[in-house]
Amino acid sequence: MKHSNVVRHILTVDERDSLVSILESIKPKIFQDRGVPLTNLIDSSIPVSFAGIIKEDKASFLGNDSAYLESLLSDLESIPVLLLRAGFYPSNLTIQKVYAFFASTVLDPFFIRFEYDVRIIGGIIVVWKGRYLDLTLNSYFEAISQEEIEPLLKKIS
C-alpha cells in the first residue's frame, strides 16, 4: 500500500467513489504532463478535506503526476469492502464508531458499505471477503423453536 495516508482518511465506499470520480475527471487534464500541474488541479477540484493529504502524499511520491494518479486510483480500487446491512440509516458518528470497532479486529485497510434493509428488525448482517455473518434479531427469532416460544407467550400473557 503506497498511499496509506490517503486511504486512512476514507471510511466508506461512498467517500471512496466520490474521490475516485474526481480523480478520474482530472486525469485527462494532466495527460503526459503537458496539461495543468496536479497541485493546481488538487486545489481547484478536490474537496479541502482531502486536498492537503493528497498534496502531502504526492510530495513523497517518486514519479510524475499521471503515474501518481494511476497509483492512487489503483490502491483505492484494491481496498476490500466491509458490507454492513442494517434496518436503519447510520449517522456519521455511528459509521465512525462501527469503523473503529471493526478496524480493531481487521488489520488490513477496508471501506464500509452501509445498506439499509427494511426487513431487518434489529442487529446487523456483516459481509467480509465473501463470508456472510447474520447477526440480526430475525435469525435469532427464526432459530427459536416452537417449544421455546409457547412458554414465553404464556409468561407474557
Place this chain on the structure above:
Amino acid sequence: MNDDVFQYYLQKTKEVGFVAQSVHSLIYISGLPHARPGELVVFKNGGNGQVLSLSKDYAEVLLLSNTQVSVGSEVARTNETLQVGIGDGLLGRLVNPLGNALDNKGTLKNVSPFYIDRDPPSLLERRPLEKSLETGVSIVDMVVPLAKGQRELIIGDRKTGKTEFLLQTMEYQARQGTICIYALIGQRMNDIQKTHDFIIQKKITDQCLIIASSSSQSAGLIYLTPFTAMTAAEYFRDQGHDVLLILDDMTTHARVYREISLLAKRFPGRSSFPGDIFFLHAKIVERAGNFKNGSITCLPVAESVLGDISGYIQTNLMSMTDGHIYFDIDLYDKGARPAVSPFLSVTRVGHQVQTPIAKQASRELSSFLVNYERLKQFTHFGAEVGESTQSMLRQGEKISRFLSQRDDISLPVTGSVYFFAGILSGIWNEDSLEVFTGKMEKYYKKYIDNQTYRSQIEQLLINTNNFKDLLTSLKSDSSLIQSAFT
C-alpha cells in the same frame, strides 16, 4: 420463492459473492471464498450457474438460466455439484437439461438427483458387443449394421434426411423395447416440438424421452444437454434396459463450447475451438457401450458443410466412434431415400454381431454395389455392353429401388436379407421396375403385417447354412417369396 432459495443457501453456506463482470453467459464473481470448480451457485434474482474456474479475485461462473444478471447482484454458494432429476418419471416427457419440464404436463415425478458430469466406465466394467441393433432401414442394417453398445456417428449436410432416419430408428427400437433418448442440442423450438409430437403421434411415449435445449437458451444450458442425456441413458442402463441415445447435434455443441471458451479467454486452437474439445466430446461418447446390466448405443450427429467430412469436429467425432453413416447430399438430390452413402459409411463393430447369413448377404450387397457403381460409370461413356452386363445393370436398378425406403416403413433385417436374396437369385429379372416396385411393396406389407409369414422366413434363414444355399433354394423354389404377391 427465488429469494427463499437464495436465503436458504446463504444461511447454509454463510458465503456471498457479488457479480463483478458479466460477459454474455459468463459471470465473474468476487467473494465466495470457498467456491470450487463445478459447484452450483444461485443468484438472488432466481438464476443459477456453475463454477467453471477460479482465479485469485474471481470465480468464473457459467450462467445456466436465461435470467438477466446485473453487476453488483448477489450470489450464494450451494456447496453442491450440479445434479439433475433423473428417473422413470422422465419417460414420455420433454425436459430441459436441468430436468425441468417443457411439455406443460406439470412437474416431474419419480425422479432422483443424479450428478451429470461423470467419468466414463473403466474397461473392466465393459462387455464385448453381443446383440445387433436394427434400425429398420435396409441399407443401414445390411451395409453398415449397428450393434447394441456401439457408438456410430451420423454425419451429413443439412436437409439430407438425418433426422428422418434417426426418428425412424427411434420408433423401430422403441417398439423392440429399447429405451430411446433424443437429445436436441441448441435446436429450434419448432424442431423440438415436432420431435415431441412425433413420439406422441407414434404412441411410443412409454419408451422415449426428449432432453432439449433451444438455440435461444443460455450457452450453459446447451452445453449441459448431452451430459444430462447421457446420465439419463446410464440410469435406464442400470435398470437393465438397452438404451438408444441420439445426440443431435454435436457440431452445435462444439460451437457453443467454443463460444464459452473464447469468452473465458481460453487459448483458441484449430478453427478457434479450444484445445480440450476432443477430450470433452470423447468424455461424453465414451460413457456409451455394452455393460453387464444393459447397453447404451450412442448416435452422435455431426453436420457437414458442402459434403466436406474432413472438418475438425467431424473428424474428431469419427475418431472417437465405431464408424459413421454418411448422408450424401448428391444421393439425396438424385432422389435416394435415405441418402446413405454405402461407400463412405463405415461400421467397425456392427458386422461382428450379425448372423452368419446376414453377414454374407451384407458382403454380397457391398460387393455388388461397388461393381454396379463401376459399371454405371463405364456405361456412362456410351460403351456397348453385353447381355450379362445389361442384366446386372437391371438388377442394380432393382437393388437401388430396394434400398430406397420410405421413412414410414421399417423392415426387420431378416426381411431385407430374404428380399435381397430374391433379387440376386434373378426371380424378378424379367419384371419391369414398376412391376418390381409393386411386388416389393406387397412383400413389405405382408412381411410386416403377417406374423406367420414372417416366422416362416425367419425359420428358413435359421435353417439355411449360407447365403449361396439361400440363392440356390430360391432359384429352385420361390413359392414362399412369391406368395406375398398373391
